[in-house]
Amino acid sequence: MPAAPLRRPAAGLSPLLARRLVVVTGKGGTGKTSVVAALGRAAANAGHRVLLVETGRDENLPRLLSRDGRPAGYAGRSYDDGLRSMRIDPYDALAEYLRLQLGVPGLVTRVLHNRGFRQLMDAAPGWRELITLGKVWHLEQQKDPRGEPLHDLLIVDAPATGHGLTFLDVPRVVVSAVRAGPLKRHASAVEAMLEDEAATLLVPVALPEELPARETAELVHRVREGVGIRVDRVVVNAVPAPPFPAALPDLDARLATLPADARIPGLPDPRVLARCAAHLRGRYELAQEYVARIGEWTGLPLVALPWLAQGVRGPAELDRLAEALLAGEAS
Amino acid sequence: MSPAARAGPPGAGRTPSALLRERRVVVCLGSGGVGKTTISAALALQGARLGRRVLVLTIDPARRLADALGLEGGLGSEPRRLPPALLARLGVPPEGELSALMLDMKSTFDDLVARFARSDAERERILRNPLYQHVSDALAGSAEYSAMEKVYQLSESKDLDLIVVDTPPAQHAIDFLEAPERLLEFLESPVVRLLLHPALAAGRTGFRLFQRGTARVLQLLERVSGLAFLQDISEFLLAFEGMSEGFRARARTVKALLEGPQSAYVLATGPGPESTAQGAALADRLAQGGVTLSGLVANRVRLWPGPAPTARAYSPEGEAALAAALAAAHGARFPARDAARAALALARGYAALVERDASALEPLASRVRARGGFVVAVPEFERDVHDLGGLAAIADRLGEVA
Numbered sequence: 001m002p003a004a005p006l007r008r009p010a011a012g013l014s015p016l017l018a019r020r021l022v023v024v025t026g027k028g029g030t031g032k033t034s035v036v037a038a039l040g041r042a043a044a045n046a047g048h049r050v051l052l053v054e055t056g057r058d059e060n061l062p063r064l065l066s067r068d069g070r071p072a073g074y075a076g077r078s079y080d081d082g083l084r085s086m087r088i089d090p091y092d093a094l095a096e097y098l099r100l101q102l103g104v105p106g107l108v109t110r111v112l113h114n115r116g117f118r119q120l121m122d123a124a125p126g127w128r129e130l131i132t133l134g135k136v137w138h139l140e141q142q143k144d145p146r147g148e149p150l151h152d153l154l155i156v157d158a159p160a161t162g163h164g165l166t167f168l169d170v171p172r173v174v175v176s177a178v179r180a181g182p183l184k185r186h187a188s189a190v191e192a193m194l195e196d197e198a199a200t201l202l203v204p205v206a207l208p209e210e211l212p213a214r215e216t217a218e219l220v221h222r223v224r225e226g227v228g229i230r231v232d233r234v235v236v237n238a239v240p241a242p243p244f245p246a247a248l249p250d251l252d253a254r255l256a257t258l259p260a261d262a263r264i265p266g267l268p269d270p271r272v273l274a275r276c277a278a279h280l281r282g283r284y285e286l287a288q289e290y291v292a293r294i295g296e297w298t299g300l301p302l303v304a305l306p307w308l309a310q311g312v313r314g315p316a317e318l319d320r321l322a323e324a325l326l327a328g329e330a331s
Numbered sequence: 332m333s334p335a336a337r338a339g340p341p342g343a344g345r346t347p348s349a350l351l352r353e354r355r356v357v358v359c360l361g362s363g364g365v366g367k368t369t370i371s372a373a374l375a376l377q378g379a380r381l382g383r384r385v386l387v388l389t390i391d392p393a394r395r396l397a398d399a400l401g402l403e404g405g406l407g408s409e410p411r412r413l414p415p416a417l418l419a420r421l422g423v424p425p426e427g428e429l430s431a432l433m434l435d436m437k438s439t440f441d442d443l444v445a446r447f448a449r450s451d452a453e454r455e456r457i458l459r460n461p462l463y464q465h466v467s468d469a470l471a472g473s474a475e476y477s478a479m480e481k482v483y484q485l486s487e488s489k490d491l492d493l494i495v496v497d498t499p500p501a502q503h504a505i506d507f508l509e510a511p512e513r514l515l516e517f518l519e520s521p522v523v524r525l526l527l528h529p530a531l532a533a534g535r536t537g538f539r540l541f542q543r544g545t546a547r548v549l550q551l552l553e554r555v556s557g558l559a560f561l562q563d564i565s566e567f568l569l570a571f572e573g574m575s576e577g578f579r580a581r582a583r584t585v586k587a588l589l590e591g592p593q594s595a596y597v598l599a600t601g602p603g604p605e606s607t608a609q610g611a612a613l614a615d616r617l618a619q620g621g622v623t624l625s626g627l628v629a630n631r632v633r634l635w636p637g638p639a640p641t642a643r644a645y646s647p648e649g650e651a652a653l654a655a656a657l658a659a660a661h662g663a664r665f666p667a668r669d670a671a672r673a674a675l676a677l678a679r680g681y682a683a684l685v686e687r688d689a690s691a692l693e694p695l696a697s698r699v700r701a702r703g704g705f706v707v708a709v710p711e712f713e714r715d716v717h718d719l720g721g722l723a724a725i726a727d728r729l730g731e732v733a
Contacts, residue, residue: 028363029601058612160363210715212364214398245673247666255674257660264652266644273653273674275636276681282713309680311605 014326016233016303017043019201020140021154021193023168023229025219026205027212028160031237033060034312035205035305036157038321040065044083045322048152051076051139052085055132055159055167061085064314084151090128093135094121101182129170130187137190168194168202168227195228202231206294208239208287217297234300235325238307240287243280252277346705347597347729350625351378351493354595355486356588357625358496360617361599362609366630369716370599370709371497372399372431373725374628379418379427380726383492386410386430386485388478397433401718406433413719421723434481483585486593595625600695602632602711607691614695627699628729629692631711633684640678650675707732 016022022039026032036052043050052061054072063069065079074093076086091112098108111117121127142150159167171194174187194200202223206216216234223231244251255274262270295302305324308317350357351374359371368389375387389406397405400413410430418429441458448454478496485494588594596617600610607629614624643649650671658667696706709728716725 028365029606030364207364210717211368211398243677245669248670248673251670251673251677254657254661254665254670258656259660262656264644264649264656266641266646266649267653268638268641270653270656272635272637272640273678276678277674279636279711279713280677280681283711286714309683311603 020199025158042322054087208290220298355593365601375495377726379429384428389497602688626705
C-alpha cells in the first residue's frame with residue numbers, strides 16, 4: 001500500500017474541524033475526552049460523518065454521549081446524531097491487520113491465541129502505538145459504496161502527553177529502524193498521514209494550572225522540534241469565570257473587615273466568607289496567569305473553555321464546550 | 332501479579348508517618364492529573380522530617396518533580412540532594428536527607444547491559460543493534476523495565492532508608508508493577524527460549540526446530556514485518572542470551588522486593604466525582620493484582636476554611652443581617668445588599684463543591700480504611716503547589732494524621 005495522498009478536508013467547517021484527522025492530546029485530567037466529544041458533536045451537528053476514536057484501556061466517550069453508556073468496543077457504535085465512536089484495542093487491530101495481510105483467518109486466530117505469541121507481544125514495546133495509528137490510517141482510507149470517504153472527520157483521543165508524543169513518534173522510529181518490507185511501507189504511510197499539514201491537526205488540551213501549562217509548552221516545543229505534525233492552537237479547559245460581580249471587585253477585602261463576633265444567623269464565624277472569597281479570587285487570578293503563560297510559552301492562539309461547576313456529564317455541557325471551541329475560531 | 336499481599340504485616344503503617352518510618356519503598360499510584368508527583372514529593376519530605384534518608388524517584392517522562400522541588404536545571408539519572416540548610420528550614424532534622432532522581436531509561440538500560448554482558452564484544456553487539464537502540468531509547472513500554480531496575484538498585488544502597496516512587500499515570504502504573512513478572516514470563520517463554528538457541532543464528536532452517544505454533548508465529552511475523560526486522564530481533568535476543576540468567580535473577584529479586592513487607596502502596600486522587608471514580612477503578616485493578624493500599628491521599632479537596640455556614644445564612648434573615656453588618660462596616664454608599672447577596676451566592680457555590688468533593692471521596696475512603704489504610708484530604712490551596720513551601724504544607728497534613 002503506497003502512501004496515497006489524503007483526500008481534501010470537508011469544506012464549510014470551521015478551520016478546527018475542516019480536517020481529516022484531529023488528534024487531541026494533553027496531560028491526564030485536562031478533559032481531553034470532553035474536548036473530543038464536544039468537537040465530535042459540533043462536527044456531527046454540521047452534518048459531517050464523524051468517528052471518535054479512543055485509545056485508552058477504558059472507554060469514556062459512551063458515558064458522555066449516551067444515556068446507556070454502552071461501550072463501543074472495536075466494532076464501534078452510533079449515537080443519536082449520527083456520531084460514531086470506537087475504541088482501538090491493539091490486539092483487535094493486530095488481528096485485523098494480520099487477516100488483511102495474510103488472508104488466512106483460521107491461522108491468524110490460532111496464532112493470536114498462541115500463548116508464546118501473547119507473551120512475546122505483551123513484552124514487546126512500540127507495536128501497540130504503531131498498530132493503533134495504523135488502524136487510524138486504515139479508517140481514514142475507508143470508502144462507502146459510492147467511493148466517498150466513509151468518515152469526513154476522525155477525532156482521536158490520544159494518550160496523555162508524556163506518552164502521547166511517544167505515541168505519535170513511533171511510526172518515524174519504525175521507519176528508521178526497519179530496513180525493508182511491508183511494515184516499513186505501512187509505517188511510512190502512517191507517518192505521511194500525520195505529517196500532512198492540510199489534513200491532520202494536533203490539538204493540545206491544557207488546564208490553567210502550573211504543571212499542565214508547563215507540560216503543554218514542552219509538548220508544543222517537542223512537536224515543533226521533531227514530531228512532524230501540525231499544531232496551531234491550544235485549548236485551555238476549565239477556565240473559571242470572575243468570582244465577584246463587576247461592581248464589587250474588592251468583595252473579599254470588604255468581607256474581611258467583618259468582625260469575628262458579628263452576629264449573623266447561620267454564620268458561626270463570618271470570617272469564613274472572606275477566606276472563601278479570597279480563595280476563589282486567588283484561584284481565579286492564578287488561572288488567568290496561567291492562561292497568559294500558556295499563550296506566551298507556546299506562542300500559539302488559545303481557545304478558552306469555561307469551567308463548569310456541575311462538571312461535564314452529557315450533551316448539555318458538551319454543547320456549551322463546543323460553542324466555546326468554535327467561538328474561539330473567530331477571534 | 333500473584334495475589335500475594337503486598338502491604339506487609341496487617342496493622343502496620345496506619346498513619347503516613349508510621350508508613351514512612353517503617354517501609355523501604357513507598358509507591359505512589361494514581362491516574363493522570365491528580366498531583367501524584369506533588370504527593371510523592373510531600374511524602375518524601377515528610378519521611379525526611381522523620382529523620383530518614385529519602386530519595387524520590389520519578390519515572391514520568393514529563394519533568395514535574397524538579398519543578399516541585401525547585402531544583403533548577405532539572406533532574407538527572409544521578410540523585411540530586413536538596414541542601415541541608417534548606418531542609419532544616421522545612422523542619423528536617425540533621426540526620427534526615429532528601430534527594431530526587433529522574434529516571435533516564437536509556438542510561439539505566441545501558442548500565443544493565445554493561446553489567447550483565449559477558450564480554451566487551453557482547454556488550455558492543457547489543458548496544459549497536461538497531462533494535463536495541465530503539466527499544467531502549469524511543470519506543471513506549473521499555474520505561475517500566477528500566478524503572479524496576481532502578482528501584483531495585485536504589486533499594487540496595489546503604490545511603491538510603493526510603494525510596495518514594497512516583498509512577499506514570501494509571502494504565503502505565505499497572506504496567507510498572509507488573510514489569511518484573513512480565514519480564515520473567517517473557518524470558519522464560521518458549522518463544523524466547525527458542526529464539527535464544529544458537530542454532531537459530533543460522534536463519535530460516537532453524538524454524539523447523541520450533542514447536543508448530545511458534546514456528547507459525549515467526550513465519551507470520553516474518554511475512555508481515557520483512558526478514559530484516561526479524562533478523563534484528565533474533566540478533567538482539569541472541570545477544571541477550573548470556574545475560575538472561577542475570578536478568579532473570581534480577582527480575583525475581585525485584586518482584587520479591589515489591590511484594591514483600593518492605594514495600595507499600597499509596598493511592599493519590601484528585602477532588603470530585605470524575606477523579607475519584609478513576610481512583611476507584613485503579614484501586615479495583617490493583618486489588619485484582621493483589622495490591623493492598625496502605626493509604627489514600629485526596630489532593631486539592633475543597634474544605635471550609637473554618638466553621639461552615641448553615642442553611643440559615645442563606646435565608647432572607649441571614650442575608651439581611653450580613654448586609655447590615657457590611658453597611659455598618661463600609662458606610663451607606665457601599666452597596667451592602669448586593670455585596671451580601673454576592674457573598675452568599677459565592678458561599679453557596681463553594682458549599683456545593685465541598686459537598687461534592689466529600690461525597691465523591693467517601694466510598695473510596697471507607698474502602699481504604701476498612702483495609703487498615705490511612706486517608707488524608709489535602710485542601711486546595713490558594714496558589715498551586717509547585718515549590719517547597721507548598722510541599723511542606725502538604726507534608727504538614729500528612730504528619731497530622733494520627
